[in-house]
Amino acid sequence: MQFAEMVQERTQKYLQTVSKSERKEIGQFFTPASIADYMSKLAAFKGDYVRVLDPGAGSGILSAALIDNLIGRDVKRIEIDLYENNQSIIPLLESNLQYISEQLQSCGTIFDYHIIDKNFIEENQREWMGWLPSERYDIVVSNPPYKKIGKTAMEASIMSDIVYGQPNLYFLFMAMGAKLLKKNGEFIYIVPRSFSSGLYFSAFRKWFLSEMRIANLHLFVSRGSVGGKHDNVLQETIILKANKTDAQISNIIISESVDEFCAKAINSYKVNYHTCVSNDDNAFLFFPTNEEDAMILGFVNSWNANLPSLGFKMKTGQLVDFRERDWLKKTPGNDTVPLLWAYNFNGQKIRFPVDVPGKPQYLKDEPSTKRLQMNKGNYILLKRFTSKEEKRRLQCVLLFEDDFSEYRSISTENHLNFITKETGKMLPEEMYGLYVVLNSSYLDRYFRILNGSTQVNATEINAIPFPSINAVKKMGMQAMNHSDLGEFLCDSIIEEQFISRQI
Numbered sequence: 169m170q171f172a173e174m175v176q177e178r179t180q181k182y183l184q185t186v187s188k189s190e191r192k193e194i195g196q197f198f199t200p201a202s203i204a205d206y207m208s209k210l211a212a213f214k215g216d217y218v219r220v221l222d223p224g225a226g227s228g229i230l231s232a233a234l235i236d237n238l239i240g241r242d243v244k245r246i247e248i249d250l251y252e253n254n255q256s257i258i259p260l261l262e263s264n265l266q267y268i269s270e271q272l273q274s275c276g277t278i279f280d281y282h283i284i285d286k287n288f289i290e291e292n293q294r295e296w297m298g299w300l301p302s303e304r305y306d307i308v309v310s311n312p313p314y315k316k317i318g319k320t321a322m323e324a325s326i327m328s329d330i331v332y333g334q335p336n337l338y339f340l341f342m343a344m345g346a347k348l349l350k351k352n353g354e355f356i357y358i359v360p361r362s363f364s365s366g367l368y369f370s371a372f373r374k375w376f377l378s379e380m381r382i383a384n385l386h387l388f389v390s391r392g393s394v395g396g397k398h399d400n401v402l403q404e405t406i407i408l409k410a411n412k413t414d415a416q417i418s419n420i421i422i423s424e425s426v427d428e429f430c431a432k433a434i435n436s437y438k439v440n441y442h443t444c445v446s447n448d449d450n451a452f453l454f455f456p457t458n459e460e461d462a463m464i465l466g467f468v469n470s471w472n473a474n475l476p477s478l479g480f481k482m483k484t485g486q487l488v489d490f491r492e493r494d495w496l497k498k499t500p501g502n503d504t505v506p507l508l509w510a511y512n513f514n515g516q517k518i519r520f521p522v523d524v525p526g527k528p529q530y531l532k533d534e535p536s537t538k539r540l541q542m543n544k545g546n547y548i549l550l551k552r553f554t555s556k557e558e559k560r561r562l563q564c565v566l567l568f569e570d571d572f573s574e575y576r577s578i579s580t581e582n583h584l585n586f587i588t589k590e591t592g593k594m595l596p597e598e599m600y601g602l603y604v605v606l607n608s609s610y611l612d613r614y615f616r617i618l619n620g621s622t623q624v625n626a627t628e629i630n631a632i633p634f635p636s637i638n639a640v641k642k643m644g645m646q647a648m649n650h651s652d653l654g655e656f657l658c659d660s661i662i663e664e665q666f667i668s669r670q671i
C-alpha cells in the first residue's frame with residue numbers, strides 16, 4: 169500500500185472522533201489520496217536532496233503522496249517541514265510520519281521530518297518582512313485552511329501588504345508558501361477558485377503573479393445530477409502548479425476532470441500564458457478550456473473601455489430584507505414605494521408587482537427609509553445570484569424612469585445589482601447598447617471563464633471590458649428597433665458591429 173492510501177485510511181478513523189463543525193471552525197478539510205497523488209505528480213523535481221514544505225499539514229497526506237512519488241525517482245534525501253497548529257490532529261500526523269520514516273529507513277532513503285505545531289504565518293513573519301532569508305524549499309505542497317479572518321487578525325497584520333478588504337487564511341498561506349520557496353522552486357496547492365477574480369484578492373494576485381509563473385491549472389467540472397460526495401466543494405476548487413522563476417513561460421496547461429480522480433482528466437488544453445493571466449491592473453486569472461473559450465477571451469479583451477471609464481457604474485441594491493422587516497409592506501399605500509427583487513425580472517423588463525410568498529413588493533416611504541431608496545431613472549438591473557441549472561450567469565432587465573411614474577422613488581433589494589449613469593440621465597441608446605453587451609453570449613461566457621461561482625459581484629462587472637461609447641450607442645440604436653432582445657439578437661448585433669466589419 170502506498171503511504172497516501174495508508175494516511176487516508178487512518179484519517180477516516182480520525183474523522184469519526186471529531187465533529188464537522190469543529191473542523192469547519194479551523195478550516196480543516198482533508199485531501200483525498202487520489203487528488204494528493206495527482207498533485208504530487210505535478211512536481212518535476214530532479215536531484216538527490218529535496219526540501220519540502222507542507223503548511224497546514226493535517227494528517228500529512230500531501231507529504232505522504234509526494235514521498236510516494238519522489239522515491240520512484242533518484243532522490244536520496246528528503247527533508248520535510250510540516251506546520252500544523254491543531255493539537256487534536258498532531259498525534260495522528262506524528263504517527264503517520266513516524267511510520268513513513270521507518271519504512272524509508274529500511275529502503276535506504278535518508279528522511280528527516282519536523283512537525284512544527286505553531287501558526288505557519290506567525291512563525292514565518294520575519295521571513296515575510298525580509299528580516300531573515302526566506303528561500304528554503306524546493307517544493308511547497310498544500311491544501312491551506314479556508315477561513316475568513318478579520319482585517320486586524322494577527323495573520324492579516326503580518327501580511328498587510330497583500331491584504332485588501334476581507335482576508336482569508338488560504339491566500340495568506342499561498343503567499344507565504346511562495347515566499348519560502350527557493351528560486352526555481354515548485355508550488356502545488358489545492359485552493360478555492362475565488363482568488364482568481366475577486367477584488368479582495370487583487371493585491372495578493374498582483375504580488376503572486378509577479379513572483380510566480382503558473383504552469384498548470386486543474387478544474388473540477390460538474391457531473392450533472394449524479395453528483396459525488398465531493399462534487400460541490402470541488403467545483404469551487406482548483407489545483408494550481410506554479411514555479412518561482414522570472415523566466416517567461418509561454419503556455420499554461422488547463423485540465424478538467426469530473427471528480428476527485430483528476431488523473432482521469434476529461435480534457436486538457438494548452439493556452440497562451442497571457443490568455444490565462446491578464447496582463448493589466450486587474451491581474452485576473454481566466455480558465456479557458458478550449459479554443460472557443462480562448463477566442464472569446466481574445467475578443468472581449470480587445471475592448472478597451474469598462475463601465476466606469478464610460479461614465480457608468482454597477483452598484484448593489486441597498487435593501488437587505490431581514491434587516492428592514494418593519495418597513496416592508498405587502499400592499500401599496502400613499503406612503504409606499506416599489507421594492508424590486510430578482511423575482512420581478514420578466515424577460516427583458518420588470519413585472520411589477522408579483523405575488524411571491526415572503527417577498528413584499530413595497531417599502532414604507534418615510535425619513536428613516538430614504539437611505540434605502542433611489543431616484544426613479546433609467547437603469548439596467550442585473551441578478552447577483554443565479555442557480556447552477558440556469559443557462560445564463562448574467563441576467564439583466566431594462567428599467568425605465570416611466571415604469572413607475574406614479575411613485576416618488578424606488579428601492580432595490582440586495583440580491584440585485586444595477587447600472588447607473590454617474591452624471592445625468594442614461595440615454596435610451598446607452599441603455600439598450602449596454603443591455604446588448606450584457607445579454608450577449610459573449611459576455612456571459614467571458615464571465616464564466618473568469619468566475620466559476622454563481623455570484624455576480626458589482627466590482628467584477630465594473631472591471632471587465634466594454635466597447636467604446638460610440639459602439640455601445642450604435643448597437644443600442646439598432647436594438648431599439650426590436651421588441652425581443654434575446655441572446656441571439658444581442659449576439660448578432662455584436663457580430664455585425666465587430667466581427668463582420670473585419671471580414
Ligand SMILES: C[S@@+](CC[C@H](N)C(=O)[O-])C[C@H]1O[C@@H](n2cnc3c(N)ncnc32)[C@H](O)[C@@H]1O
Binds near residue numbers: 195253257310312
Ligand atoms: C484544509 S486542511 C488540510 C489538511 C491536509 N493538508 C490535507 O490536505 O488533508 C488545513 C489544515 O491547516 C491547519 N491550520 C489552520 N490554520 C493554521 C495555521 N495558522 N498554522 C498551521 N496550520 C493551520 C488546520 O488545522 C488543518 O489541519
